[in-house]
Amino acid sequence: xxxxxxxxxxxxxxxxxxxxxxxxxxxxxxxxxxxxxxxxxxxxxxxxxxxxxxxxxxxxxxxxxxxxxxxxxxxxxxxxxxxxxxxxxxxxxxxxxxxxxxxxxxxxxxxxxxxxxxxxxxxxxxxxxxxxxxxxxxxxxxxxxxxxxxxxxxxxxxxxxxxxxxxxxxxxxxxxxxxxxxxxxxxxxxxxxxxxxxxxxxxxxxxxxxxxxxxxxxxxxxxxxxxxxx
Amino acid sequence: xxxxxxxxxxxxxxxxxxxxxxxxxxxxxxxxxxxxxxxxxxxxxxxxxxxxxxxxxxxxxxxxxxxxxxxxxxxxxxxxxxxxxxxxxxxxxxxxxxxxxxxxxxxxxxxxxxxxxxxxxxxxxxxxxxxxxxxxxxxxxxxxxxxxxxxxxxxxxxxxxxxxxxxxxxxxxxxxxxxxxxxxxxxxxxxxxxxxxxxxxxxxxxxxxxxxxxxxxxxxxxxxxxxxxxxxxxxxxxxxxxxxxxxxxxxxxxxxxxxxxxxxxxxxxxxxxxxxxxxxxxxxxxxxxxxxxxxxxxxxxxxxxxxxxxxxxxxxxxxxxxxxxxxxxxxxxxxxxxxxxxxxxx
Numbered sequence: 001x002x003x004x005x006x007x008x009x010x011x012x013x014x015x016x017x018x019x020x021x022x023x024x025x026x027x028x029x030x031x032x033x034x035x036x037x038x039x040x041x042x043x044x045x046x047x048x049x050x051x052x053x054x055x056x057x058x059x060x061x062x063x064x065x066x067x068x069x070x071x072x073x074x075x076x077x078x079x080x081x082x083x084x085x086x087x088x089x090x091x092x093x094x095x096x097x098x099x100x101x102x103x104x105x106x107x108x109x110x111x112x113x114x115x116x117x118x119x120x121x122x123x124x125x126x127x128x129x130x131x132x133x134x135x136x137x138x139x140x141x142x143x144x145x146x147x148x149x150x151x152x153x154x155x156x157x158x159x160x161x162x163x164x165x166x167x168x169x170x171x172x173x174x175x176x177x178x179x180x181x182x183x184x185x186x187x188x189x190x191x192x193x194x195x196x197x198x199x200x201x202x203x204x205x206x207x208x209x210x211x212x213x214x215x216x217x218x219x220x221x222x223x224x225x226x227x228x229x230x
Numbered sequence: 231x232x233x234x235x236x237x238x239x240x241x242x243x244x245x246x247x248x249x250x251x252x253x254x255x256x257x258x259x260x261x262x263x264x265x266x267x268x269x270x271x272x273x274x275x276x277x278x279x280x281x282x283x284x285x286x287x288x289x290x291x292x293x294x295x296x297x298x299x300x301x302x303x304x305x306x307x308x309x310x311x312x313x314x315x316x317x318x319x320x321x322x323x324x325x326x327x328x329x330x331x332x333x334x335x336x337x338x339x340x341x342x343x344x345x346x347x348x349x350x351x352x353x354x355x356x357x358x359x360x361x362x363x364x365x366x367x368x369x370x371x372x373x374x375x376x377x378x379x380x381x382x383x384x385x386x387x388x389x390x391x392x393x394x395x396x397x398x399x400x401x402x403x404x405x406x407x408x409x410x411x412x413x414x415x416x417x418x419x420x421x422x423x424x425x426x427x428x429x430x431x432x433x434x435x436x437x438x439x440x441x442x443x444x445x446x447x448x449x450x451x452x453x454x455x456x457x458x459x460x461x462x463x464x465x466x467x468x469x470x471x472x473x474x475x476x477x478x479x480x481x482x483x484x485x486x487x488x489x490x491x492x493x494x495x496x497x498x499x500x501x502x503x504x505x506x507x508x509x510x511x512x513x514x515x516x517x518x519x520x521x522x523x524x525x526x527x528x529x530x531x532x533x534x535x536x537x538x539x540x541x542x543x544x545x546x547x548x549x550x551x552x553x554x555x556x557x558x559x560x561x562x563x564x565x566x567x568x569x570x571x572x573x574x575x576x
Contacts, residue, residue, distance in 0.1 A: 005408070020317075074313075074550040074551065075311075075550060076311050076547075076549040076550050077311060078309070078311075079308060079309075079325070081325070088549075089549075089550070096545065096547045097309075097337065097547060097549060098259070108471075108476035108477075108478070108479065194551075194553055195542065195553075195556060197553060197554035198554060198556065198557040202557050202559065203554075203557065205557075205559055206262055206557045206559060206562055209266065209559065209562045209563055209566065210262075210265055210266060210269060210562070212566065213266055213269045213270055213273070213565075213566045213569065214269045214273075216273065216566070216569055217269055217270060217272060217273020217274075217276065217569055217572065218273070218276075220273055220277050220569065220572040220573055221273055221276030221277045221572065223277075224276075224277040224278070224280070224572065225276070225277070225280055227575075228280040228281070
């Protein structure tokens with residue numbers, strides 16, 4: 001005996017609705033009761049704005065992309081399947097998603113900058129080692145410090161011990177339970193700002209132009225079709 | 231008295247219009263120019279897609295809507311970036327696991343809009359272009375390539391029509407599709423019919439001496455063949471560099487391609503003779519063509535100017551935070567001129 005088609009369809013719809021409800025109503029994970037590990041993050045953009053982050057995490061180890069996302073710094077990444085994720089922009093510096101999918105923000109010239117990924121040597125805070133496999137393949141453990149620099153060559157990352165990075169990030173101590181980050185601006189450099197949104201009058205004018213185009217398109221199409229019928 | 235039957239516009243005017251209409255969806259995702267372009271293109275499509283030609287290309291637009299929905303879902307499920315979280319899938323799920331964001335949904339929607347605009351331009355060209363006149367635009371030496379391309383292009387609507395006919399015939403016999411396994415009664419006749427049409431077309435072309443060897447005095451010299459091949463390779467490499475954003479290298483390669491192709495196509499053969507195609511009817515270029523091509527060239531010039539002076543007018547990223555897109559009012563007004571082909575009557 002086979003089930004009627006409409007019952008199968010109803011069952012599939014109910015299953016999908018239940019799955020969606022489960023996904024949307026899933027409680028957010030909390031770090032409150034777990035023993036936490038911590039890692040530091042230093043980000044340097046093209047104009048030497050320095051962002052320091054101190055990030056707690058519950059797992060024994062995480063990857064560099066997760067560290068970046070957990071830090072709370074505005075980040076855009078795109079997935080490259082099994083190769084991991086590429087970093088498009090950090091704190092407003094970088095490139096758009098379309099360009100990032102093409103070339104991970106790397107321009108055609110040898111001196112074109114892009115987001116390069118480094119790890120600090122625990123024994124020598126001044127030594128930053130470039131990570132050729134990228135952030136998805138790096139393992140972040142308790143006490144590690146990683147750096148991102150928008151550069152084509154020298155990272156320009158500071159020689160700071162993890163405790164100092166936590167302090168500059170705004171952490172009261174190294175055992176914080178929430179991620180913290182803070183940006184330090186060099187002299188004469190302004191904070192990264194988004195372009196101001198268009199005002200209401202401009203938006204209304206743009207909407208009116210679109211309505212005019214839509215109206216003209218409809219009128220011309222109706223006229224042409226009427227002519228074709230005649 | 232019956233109304234005067236409109237002749238088709240010259241293909242050159244349509245091609246210039248198509249270039250101007252495809253630029254906004256190709257270069258950015260700003261919803262304002264995307265919407266203006268899409269509305270204008272749909273207006274032109276609706277005005278010119280009357281009759282059988284329009285009906286043949288309508289399924290392609292329906293397919294574009296399906297691709298658009300897929301694009302929105304794909305982006306929502308795979309781009310876990312943005313500040314407006316609307317849900318989450320378990321992290322352990324490969325590729326789609328993670329946060330679902332409104333930002334990703336909106337970017338998917340804008341991409342769908344761009345895809346639909348490009349398909350609408352193609353469908354308009356498909357329904358309105360006079361293909362034989364378009365083929366005549368190509369240099370004589372590329373006539374064989376043009377015929378092959380034209381035949382291949384014409385198979386798209388013919389295959390769609392054949393699919394609809396086969397489906398109707400099978401349904402008249404009681405066929406009811408329930409899943410992917412029921413596709414065989416549709417696919418097998420479609421494939422067999424397609425192969426049969428291809429054989430008939432090939433025989434008809436061969437009967438008209440298509441592909442026959444040229445007389446020795448008309449055979450191109452080896453350097454002309456090498457120049458053509460070099461030009462094509464340079465054009466492809468240049469297009470690839472252009473897609474990668476390497477503008478200087480792309481410009482140099484495309485210039486080299488143009489020079490090589492010109493040398494290969496427009497120089498005389500071994501016997502000093504040139505292939506010459508006879509024309510039964512000369513192409514018509516009148517007021518309507520001047521208006522459409524002039525309007526499209528003006529739109530194109532302003533698009534390029536805006537791209538250089540105010541690129542944000544075309545570009546928009548809803549990542550990492552959702553912000554209002556930039557508005558360039560003169561650009562929107564100019565994009566309205568893409569409606570010109572709907573207003574003229576040849």
